Amino acid sequence: MQFLKPIYTILFLIPFIILLASCDDNGVTGPDDPSQVPSLPDFSQLQMETGIFTHGGVAKEAGLETGILSALSAFSDVRPDAGQQTESDPFQLAAFLVNTVETGYLLHNTYTSFFTLSVAPGIVQVSGNEFLWEFSAVDPELGESMDITVIAAVQGEEVEWTAIAAADFEEGGFEEQQVIEGISAFDGSSGEWSLNFDVPEQGFTFESNAIWEADNEQLVALDISTSLTELQEDFIQNTDGFYTLDGTDAAIDNGQIQSPEFEDFDLFGDIDITQPFTVTWDTEAGSGTVSIDGHELCWDENRQAVDC
Numbered sequence: 001m002q003f004l005k006p007i008y009t010i011l012f013l014i015p016f017i018i019l020l021a022s023c024d025d026n027g028v029t030g031p032d033d034p035s036q037v038p039s040l041p042d043f044s045q046l047q048m049e050t051g052i053f054t055h056g057g058v059a060k061e062a063g064l065e066t067g068i069l070s071a072l073s074a075f076s077d078v079r080p081d082a083g084q085q086t087e088s089d090p091f092q093l094a095a096f097l098v099n100t101v102e103t104g105y106l107l108h109n110t111y112t113s114f115f116t117l118s119v120a121p122g123i124v125q126v127s128g129n130e131f132l133w134e135f136s137a138v139d140p141e142l143g144e145s146m147d148i149t150v151i152a153a154v155q156g157e158e159v160e161w162t163a164i165a166a167a168d169f170e171e172g173g174f175e176e177q178q179v180i181e182g183i184s185a186f187d188g189s190s191g192e193w194s195l196n197f198d199v200p201e202q203g204f205t206f207e208s209n210a211i212w213e214a215d216n217e218q219l220v221a222l223d224i225s226t227s228l229t230e231l232q233e234d235f236i237q238n239t240d241g242f243y244t245l246d247g248t249d250a251a252i253d254n255g256q257i258q259s260p261e262f263e264d265f266d267l268f269g270d271i272d273i274t275q276p277f278t279v280t281w282d283t284e285a286g287s288g289t290v291s292i293d294g295h296e297l298c299w300d301e302n303r304q305a306v307d308c
Helices: 004-011 054-066 072-076 090-115
Strands: 018-021 126-129 130-141 142-156 158-167 176-183 189-198 204-215 219-229 235-246 249-258 276-284 288-292 295-299
Touching: 018 126, 090 176, 090 189, 090 204, 090 219, 090 249, 090 276, 090 288, 090 295, 204 235
Parallel strands: none
Antiparallel strands: 018 130, 126 130, 130 142, 142 158, 158 176, 176 189, 189 204, 204 219, 219 235, 235 249, 249 276, 276 288, 288 295
16 A cells, blocks of 8 residues: 555645646647647546435545545445445435446546646647657655656547556556557547556556546536456455436446445345446436346435335
């Protein structure tokens, strides 16, 4: 965990990070017209409509506030309290499932934001249809930096993205590796984004894949899968889900959460929470349905269980 502490400190102290952007020998800093530079997908603005699940808001704010010195603490924030009576509560069950998938997406956003910190029109090097950013993210506490290169290759209306990173921290770094591979629309409104961050000596791996579509900056479709492994903490968790939004009708289909952490998890009675699930909800009325492990449970606008 010695390596994770500076990394997560960096991730959530972005406003305090010193970015050192390098330019070429001719001082080229990009085209005169910034609109010629492709837009990076802004996952932090493309959020699921999960406001009815109060735990979700708490989990997201807690994660950002504490800095998640260990990634698994992000998931512990959405785990129901043992004192809660959740066995026959469809709303609490749905909230747990939705929030866990959303937390995986939060980590996907966090790492993407960090590895593309200095991607901006004003400091880009341009060569034909290729845009290049080279910068270092400096941890102000350790005074050590991570070297990052981001490349965007424009092919018509699409952009191919690549990010490469390396670090040589005294407390444990990692060799150069490709951490991001993706393709997106020129304006970032749709695409597919894969992230793979691996620190073998620390037994840490985070992988994610997101396929998304936005309409007028509103996320309307997201197929998200994440995998987090922290061997030093004996923690493994995989999450999957396909989120859609149509007006006020939201859903996560083909969802699944798998982790040894849930082997003795009995707060939801005989329901196996590692089985595939579907959750649907009305973003305004607050009512919804959860289907999992052969059970279909519904709740009303007051979050009370009702017949389906």
